[in-house]
Amino acid sequence: MWKESDHLGIIALVRALNIRIRIEYMDRNAAPNGGTHHNLPDGHDNATFTPDITLLYRPGHYDLIYKAPLAETSKPALPTVA
Numbered sequence: 001m002w003k004e005s006d007h008l009g010i011i012a013l014v015r016a017l018n019i020r021i022r023i024e025y026m027d028r029n030a031a032p033n034g035g036t037h038h039n040l041p042d043g044h045d046n047a048t049f050t051p052d053i054t055l056l057y058r059p060g061h062y063d064l065i066y067k068a069p070l071a072e073t074s075k076p077a078l079p080t081v082a
Helices: 007-019
Strands: 021-025 037-042 053-058 061-065
Touching: 007 021, 007 037
Parallel strands: 021 053
Antiparallel strands: 021 037, 053 061
């Protein structure tokens, strides 16, 4: 009673959809092993782990983190004004 159980839901999501999730923690006390993030499914090396989804855990809820889009190199040049 009176404990959060959201981690179980995330584990179920990872298993059901066969995806990789990285959870970044704002509060280092909440992260496993005193780290700043946790990879799911467990057992993946940080150097080779590429998450499908990254979540930011703030005490009480999760936010979805989006990767910044790559800079477009093929934009047309702006017309010059004479």
